[in-house]
Amino acid sequence: MRNLVFSLILLIIMFQNLMSSQEKNLVKAEIISNWDGVSNEFFLGVKFSISPGWYIYWQNPGDAGLAPEIKLTLPSSLKAGEILFPMPRKITHGDIISYGYYNEVVLLIPVKIVSKEKLAKSSIIEAKINWLVCSESCVPGGTTIKYTLRKAKKTEIALIKKYKNLLPRDFESSGLTVKNFRVERKGNLNLIKIEFAGNRAGQVVDFYPNLIKEFLVDLKSINVKNGTVELTAMPSSADAKLNFLNGIVVINGEGYELNLKLK
Numbered sequence: 001m002r003n004l005v006f007s008l009i010l011l012i013i014m015f016q017n018l019m020s021s022q023e024k025n026l027v028k029a030e031i032i033s034n035w036d037g038v039s040n041e042f043f044l045g046v047k048f049s050i051s052p053g054w055y056i057y058w059q060n061p062g063d064a065g066l067a068p069e070i071k072l073t074l075p076s077s078l079k080a081g082e083i084l085f086p087m088p089r090k091i092t093h094g095d096i097i098s099y100g101y102y103n104e105v106v107l108l109i110p111v112k113i114v115s116k117e118k119l120a121k122s123s124i125i126e127a128k129i130n131w132l133v134c135s136e137s138c139v140p141g142g143t144t145i146k147y148t149l150r151k152a153k154k155t156e157i158a159l160i161k162k163y164k165n166l167l168p169r170d171f172e173s174s175g176l177t178v179k180n181f182r183v184e185r186k187g188n189l190n191l192i193k194i195e196f197a198g199n200r201a202g203q204v205v206d207f208y209p210n211l212i213k214e215f216l217v218d219l220k221s222i223n224v225k226n227g228t229v230e231l232t233a234m235p236s237s238a239d240a241k242l243n244f245l246n247g248i249v250v251i252n253g254e255g256y257e258l259n260l261k262l263k
Contacts, residue, residue: 026051026133027141031125032106034160037151040113044080045106045160046070046129054135055100058088060211062098062219066132068107073126077118078149081110086166087248087255090206097219098134099208106163123149168248168255175200176249181260183242190215190242194229194260200251201227208255209247214240 028049035042048056048068057065072080085107088099113119130142152160180195196204207229209217214236221232229249233242243262248255 026054026139027056027131029129029131029143029145031127031145031147032152032156032159033111033147033149034152034157035149036157040116042111042113042152043160043164044072044109044111044125045156045163046109046127047106047159048101048104048131050101050103050105050133052103054133055089055091055098055102056105056131056133058099058101058208059083059085060099060209061132062091062100063096065098065100065134065138068129068131070107070109071128072109073128074111075118075122075124077113077115077122078125079112079114081112084108084110084167086163087168088208090208095220100134106159108160108163108167119149125149168257171249171256171258174198174249174251174256176204176251176256178258178260181245181262183245183262188234190233190235192229192231192233192242192245194245194258196227196229196249203251204229204249205252206250207231207247207258208250209245212242212245215242 030047032045032047033042034045050056057067059067061067070083074080086101086105088101091098091100125147127145127147128142129145130140132138132140176196176198178194179197180193182193184191194207204224204227206224207222209231212233215233216236217231217233221230223230235242245258245260247258249258
């Protein structure tokens with residue numbers, strides 16, 4: 001009996017070590033920046049290098065998954081903004097639709113220097129990072145990185161520029177206008193319809209919605225045709241009212257951030 005218990009414990013330890021080793025090989029996270037050593041504003045980047053065939057998630061993971069979490073501990077000389085996610089890919093596994101990134105992605109965080117005097121005394125940034133990486137199965141991962149702010153290398157500056165250019169653009173630059181935005185309640189569902197106008201309206205190919213508090217968007221319901229987007233959302237409670245919608249309008253592989261409110 002004692003030998004059996006020992007064998008089971010050994011198997012558990014071996015399995016945990018195998019999963020830990022596998023996870024470490026699937027995703028590598030590192031911190032970079034584009035600080036020139038002078039400016040008061042810059043971007044901090046969390047670079048994820050992802051094994052071929054595996055992916056991590058966008059801010060809205062979709063039907064399954066978890067978005068990466070980044071918790072920064074900053075010196076008092078620095079102040080950080082919200083995490084910015086580059087344009088994701090739409091990933092389909094059977095009936096499951098997700099949004100995420102293969103191979104590599106850099107999530108960007110705008111940072112301001114509020115005191116260069118304090119920065120000279122302390123410039124260490126700590127980032128606690130967690131993610132879920134998936135393929136046919138999913139493996140959680142995480143790490144804690146300590147990064148000392150310094151003048152960025154040219155390769156870092158170029159990489160951050162690349163992913164800054166992949167951020168969704170302002171909707172105003174799309175050449176489109178919103179002709180109509182309507183939400184109609186039918187039973188347990190909210191039927192959402194957005195009609196676009198403009199020369200590029202016929203080039204809209206998809207819509208990636210952001211998460212909506214108190215509502216579950218049926219991603220399979222998203223239909224785009226002739227400059228019109230239709231989708232459905234189910235409320236989590238009977239009295240929940242849907243009066244806004246945020247997401248990315250996709251035109252020829254480019255993303256434009258759309259923020260709508262009912263008048």
